[in-house]
Amino acid sequence: MGQRRPRLAKPTLDKDLEKFSSVEEAGRQAARGLAAPGAALLFIILVAIFAASYVTGRPGAVVVIAASGLAAYMAMNIGANDVTNNIGAAVGARAMTMTFGLGLAAVFEIAGAVIAGRGVANTIANGIMQDGVISSPDMVIWAMMAALLAAAVLINVATWLGAPISTTHSIVGGVMGAGIAAAGLSAVNWTTIAGITVSWVISPVLGAVIAAAFLFVIKETIIYREDKIASAKKWVPVLIGLMTGAFAGFLALVGLGQLVDISAPVATLITLATGFVAWRLLIPVIAKQAEGLENRNQSLRKLFRIPLVFSAALMSFAHGANDVSNAIGPLAAIVSAAQRGMTGSVHVPLWELIIGGLGISLGLLLYGPKLVKLVGAEITKLNPMRAYCVSLSTALTVIVASWGGLPVSSTHVAVGAVFGVGFFxxxxxxxxxxxxxxxxxxxxxxxxxxxxxxxxxxxxxxxxLVRRSHFLSIIAAWMITLPAAAALAALIATIMFALFV
Structure with a gap:
């Protein structure tokens, strides 16, 4: 009986399959990394087609379509960087999940932009540059194109670096730089710029002080009391009523104020009346929620979770109403100059607001989680009580600033409030x-x-209890936002003027 011949072929099938599996997994990881940029690019293309359906056959159609794509890019960057203010504290405090928070903010951002976003666009289009200094429609078109591109690129870089900056300051700096490139220093409304510069200091400090003050009240009246639940039944309705009134005033000025003219005294009356009614109605509700709760801090957190969900929704609505102008204001100016040759007051049609609202929401869903985690969890540890202080401080600060006519950044206020809570x-x-x-x-x-x-x-x-590295890097990012946007916009505008004007 002859010897068995040795098997020369190696059984490599299993090893090869393992290699194929590794390659497939690597491919899936790479595809995930490309999914967000691909979705963003697809959105810009769809926006261009959407805009074309409204402007084809009209003067300057090609320019308007290109500007719509830029506005969509800007809106997505606003969503990625700025909307973290609305849900960061609530997500960081675990009052809601990241997925729920992103979905909630996306819906209310679109609602705010479409329902109440028309009024503030004219401020961005006309409030930064002096009236009549740039009379050429072509100069206005390319100046606003440069401003949009510069601001969007700057916000994109800031989001990539993990720095929450003011998108309002970015677009203001962009318009300012493009105006200087078009007509020199005389083109800029320096009174507006001075007000914004003052707000750099006042708004985050005010947000920090108000948030710290309310956290002090909560600690003194509820947390460090022998009977926490009894104290909570007394004071939580007061605190939530105050939040309800503050948000009613906030929406009256920033949201509904874009639909109808609401004066400061009327907004104050709305704030007081809504707060009083909410306080009275919440007394039995909080008493019932407090039944059976243990006398410890973990029980107190349950009483603040639902108000945080409502605050995130209301802040998202107001943000959509107010900050959609950062993307749509320049687009409205471009459309007005291209189609009617007008460089003065602009009209904002519904289709432009839809672009802005959808862009903000998509940017939030695609790129928002990074900065949501930073604001909500990485600066200082938040729980529902501390997150309540951040949300209430943001609303109150914006109300006070609106009454005083001071332009403020919701980013500066919210992040300042988070730092205020941590340092306090x-x-x-x-x-x-x-x-x-x-x-x-x-x-x-x-x-x-x-x-x-x-x-x-x-x-x-x-x-x-506060990460100093984040504090220093964010302050530095805030300081350079407006000048960096202005310098970049001036450079881009100079190139565009040389090529197209």
Whole structure:
């Protein structure tokens, strides 16, 4: 019986299949990375087709279609960078999931842009440059094109770097730089620019102070009390009523104020009346929610979750109404100059608002999670109580600024409020006598933990509760936003004037 011949072929099928599986997985990962840019590009193409259906056969149709694509690109960048202010705190506090928050913001951003976004576009189109300085329609067209492109690129880079900046300051800087390139320094309305510069300092500081003040009230009246639930039943309706009134005033000025003329006294009356009614109605509701809750902080968080969901929806509506102008204002000016040769007041048709609202929502869904995580979780730790302070501070600051006629950035206010909450927690941990006595008494009731409390208290007082690296990088990004946008827009405008005018 002869020997069995050795098998010369190697059984490599399994190894080859493993290699194919690895290659396929790598391909899927690469495809995921390209999905968002692909969706963004497809949206820009669809917007161009959508705009063409309205302007084909009219003067300047090609220019308007190109400008619509740029406006869509700008709107997506606004959504990616700016809408984090509306849901970041609530998501960071785990009052809602990231998916739910993104979907909620997307719906209300579109609603705000389409329903109430028309009024503020004229400010961006005409409020930055002096009237009549640039009388040539061609110069207006290419100046606004340069402003849109410069602002969108700057916001795109900031989002990629993880820096929440003001999209309003970006487009204002873009229009300013393009105006200077078109007609020199005299083209700029420096009074408006001065007001925006003042807001750089005032709005984040004011947001931080208001947020810290409300967190102080919550800690003193609820958190560090012996009977937390009894205190919560008394004070939570007051706090939520205050939030309801603040958002009613916020929407009256920033949202509905774009549909009808609402004066500051009327907005104040709306704020007070809505807040009072909400407070009275919420007393039995909060009392029922508090039934059976344990006397601990975890129970308190449940009472603040639903208000945070409503605040995210309302802030998204108001943001869509207000900040859609950052993308649509220049587009409206371009359409007016291209079709009617007008360089003055502009009219904003519905199709432009639809482009802005959809663009903001798509940008949020595709690229928003990165900055939502930064604002909501990476600057300082948020829970529903702290997130409530951030949301309420944002609304109140915008109301106060609107009453005073001061242009503010919701980004600056919201991020300033997050920092304010974090820095206040550091201060309160080190200096609050009420907290120290509460913790000492609590530890004294549990002999096994009393010694541990004394040993750890000094360590807690030395802890930093705010990431300093984020604080410095965000402040630096804020400082350079307007001048960087202006310089980039001036460069692009100079090139466009040389090529097309």
């Amino acid at each position: 927690r550091e201060w309160y941990t080190r200096h609050s006598k009420r907290r120290y006595e509460y913790m000492r008494v609590r530890a004294g009731k549990e002999p096994d933990t009393a010694e541990l409390f004394e040993r750890n208290d000094d360590e807690l007082k030395r802890r930093y």
